[in-house]
Amino acid sequence: MSTTTGMTRLLDERGVRIPSPELDPVLADLTPADLLGLYRDMVLVRRLDAEATALQRQGELALWPPLLGQEAAQIGTGRALRADDFVFSSYREHAVAHTRGVAPVDLVRVWRGVTLSGWDPFAVNMATPQVIIGAQALHATGYAMGIRADGSDAAAVAYVGDGAMSEGDVSEAMVFAASFQAPVLFVCQNNQWAISEPVTLQTAVPLADRAAGFGIPAQRVDGNDVLAVLAATRAALARIRDGEGPQFLEAVTYRMGPHTTADDPTRYRDPAELEVWRERDPIDRLARHLRDGGVLGDAEESDAQADAAAAAAELRAGCLALGDPAPLSVFDHVYAGPHRTLDRQRAEYADYLAGFDA
Incomplete structure (x- = not known):
């Protein structure tokens, strides 16, 4: 298994496959069609994200939190989940919502200000976005304690950011999860910036190391490597289902856009840093791997872009068709x-x- 600064990787930045005796068996079932599906997912959610950002800039949404750059961290984890697992996310996990079957227009309802919630959580087994930083970790742990009481082997999954790791709610959630051996997976998307505060000001150690203090096994993975994220998530969920208690996954990635459309990252972020991370783009990395393997050709690329454009058109049309709710609703x-x-x-x-x- 290859690691860079302690991060598990299965694809290097050029898209070359890195053998892993530990994780290769976890991905042994993946077919070329499955690999192409991961690529299509990432292309589609990036296009949806760009469309929603444009809608906000045009005054059609009040706010939008972009996910640009974090596609692999979200698709890799989301595609590892079972239908009966339950997700508790923050406000940026649009790609995870896509993997759960959330319709494009449902991603923007709440940001247009016409509803208190974007979708029925029990229809897709994913709670609607949580804006209170870190609160969803408590919700996930409580739900997971209920799963254990029911005797199910499903899991709850809490998505948090590096900024949320500084919140008391996340620490309290991990205390309870470890104490009660709750079947919950904590996924920390370390995108390097909590609004304008870099992660280096929040912690002196990798965020995955914090989990050890709570007695929770943790792994640090390259969050821009969709194969490594998928494999690490599958492995963590397998341990949870085997009764080994909570697990923690730190996906090291980068927020390439603003924190939200109300933010201007050029005021606090060095442009050179952004350029370094552009070279680690998760979609380009997988594309190079698939092209080298003969899985992705011009026809497949064209199909992926066409599907993404159709989804974006669906999102835009659905957004513009949303009417104001009845006052008593x-x-x-x-x-x-x-x-x-x-x-x-x-x-x-x-x-x-x-x-x-x-």
């Missing part, structure tokens, strides 16, 4: 069932609105 889905206080508030608000019709 703000009371929907607050509680699972009837609630006397909420019913009273709904009636009072209805009376208030009716006053404008008089």
Whole structure:
């Protein structure tokens, strides 16, 4: 197994396959079609991300958190999951949502401000995005404790960023996960920047090393290598399903765009750093590997781009077709069932609105 600064890799930056006695068996079932599927996934979600960014710049979305550069970390982990696993993400995991079957338009509903939630979590086994930094780690751990009580071998997966690793919620989640041997996988996408604060100001050690203090096995993987991410995630989930308790995966990647569309990274980031990471682009790396292996040709590339363009057109059309919600719908889905206080508030608000019709 090849590592660079402690990171597991299966593809070098030129796309050359690196043998791994440990992880090669984990990927032994992958066919050329599967490999091409990973490439198509990354091309598609990058195009969706670009379309959503454009929609925000055109005033059609209030905000958008781009994922540019993090496609491999998200597709690699997302494609390793089973349908009955449950995902708890932050606000940037659009590619993970894609792997769970979330429709393109559902990615932007909440950012257009027309709903409190983008999709039905139980239809795709993925909670809607959490904006409170790190809170989803607690949700995932609690859900995982329920999985264990039910006797299932499913897993909960918490996606956090390097910035969230400085939040108390994440530490508390790992305390409970380790203490109760909860079947939860913590995926930290270390994209080097927590808004304008570099990861070097947040930690003196690799973030994966922090997990050891909680008694959680951890692995550091090259987050721009989709094969390494997929293999490491599969291996971690296998350990969880075998009853070995929580696992931690640090995917070392890079946020190539702004933190959100409200951010200007040129104010705090050296352009030379960005250029270094452009050479590590996850899509280009896999493309070189697939072209060298005869899996990706001009026809396959054209098909992937066409599918991505169609998905982007679907997202744009769906976004522009979203109407404003009915005022009283703000009371929907607050509680699972009837609630006397909420019913009273709904009636009072209805009376208030009716006053404008008089």
